Amino acid sequence: MEVWHWDDPRIKPHEKKAWEEEKDRGLRAVLHLDRMEVVPLAREDLPRVIPAENPRRVLGLDETPWRKVMTWEGFFSDIWLLDLETGERALIARRSHDERSLSLSPGGSYVVWFQDGHWHLHDGETARSRNLSEGLETGFADEDHDYPGPAPGYGSAGWLEDDAGVILYDKYDLWLFSPAGEPRRLTRGREEGRTYRFVDLDPD
Numbered sequence: 271m272e273v274w275h276w277d278d279p280r281i282k283p284h285e286k287k288a289w290e291e292e293k294d295r296g297l298r299a300v301l302h303l304d305r306m307e308v309v310p311l312a313r314e315d316l317p318r319v320i321p322a323e324n325p326r327r328v329l330g331l332d333e334t335p336w337r338k339v340m341t342w343e344g345f346f347s348d349i350w351l352l353d354l355e356t357g358e359r360a361l362i363a364r365r366s367h368d369e370r371s372l373s374l375s376p377g378g379s380y381v382v383w384f385q386d387g388h389w390h391l392h393d394g395e396t397a398r399s400r401n402l403s404e405g406l407e408t409g410f411a412d413e414d415h416d417y418p419g420p421a422p423g424y425g426s427a428g429w430l431e432d433d434a435g436v437i438l439y440d441k442y443d444l445w446l447f448s449p450a451g452e453p454r455r456l457t458r459g460r461e462e463g464r465t466y467r468f469v470d471l472d473p474d
Contacts, residue, residue: 280337300354309357316350316359324378327394328352330359331369344419345369351381351394362392362399368422375433380449382436384423387411389438391449402447408440408460427468442466 272282297312298319311328312319318331330350333340340346347369349362362381366372371384381392382402389402389410403410415421424439435448442459444466457466 278338281341284341300357302355309354311352311354311357318347319352320372320374322374322378324374324376326354326378327374328354329372329374329381331372336365349381349383351392360394360397363390367420371423371425373426373429373436375429375436376431377433379433380436382426382438382447384410387421389423389447391436391447393449402438402453406453408443408455410438410440413441437468439467444468 274282278285295317297310297314297317298321299308299310299312301308312330315334316330316332317334320329320331322328328351330352331347332350333345333347335348336346344367346365346367348364349366349372350359351362352359363383363385366383366385368384371382371389373382375381379394381394383390387409388404390399391402392399410423411421412424424441426439427437427444429436430446433449435446435451437456438445438447440460442457442463442465444456446454446456459466
């Protein structure tokens with residue numbers, strides 16, 4: 271027998287499928303060896319923490335507020351920035367729909383993500399966010415997107431050294447966005463009808 275309730279966070283078929291992953295889920299924490307202290311990062315209301323290579327911050331994703339709507343609207347998450355030293359967390363964005371676009375800079379200072387047709391940047395030092403692509407003539411949402419739900423972005427080529435900037439894609443070109451400066455288009459693919467992308471030829 272299955273008992274359904276109108277207020278269930280997930281419909282029963284989704285709940286059953288998710289159970290296999292949920293029942294064995296562990297909650298991430300960090301162990302500070304210098305003082306032998308464990309700082310919890312993930313919690314029941316913030317179950318997903320994305321490991322990073324910097325010693326300062328990591329990202330957390332919380333989809334629990336949006337479980338009811340995912341059946342008919344798609345997958346959404348709230349984005350959190352977590353301090354590895356203290357475990358404190360700061361909310362960066364609500365109802366983010368393009369998890370693949372989410373990127374923490376190598377030094378842990380900045381976060382970029384794509385939402386509502388624009389790229390956004392959060393400064394972990396000032397705790398301020400801004401729209402990176404607002405006012406630009408080009409669009410950064412997938413121009414060929416033809417299925418229900420918000421159009422995703424085209425992704426990124428990654429960060430420059432020392433968190434100096436991040437290279438983001440539109441349909442044709444590479445754009446350099448620095449945390450403090452103006453955006454700069456690095457290629458001229460749109461005029462040529464040619465798509466440029468960064469390819470790493472060094473497997474190491």
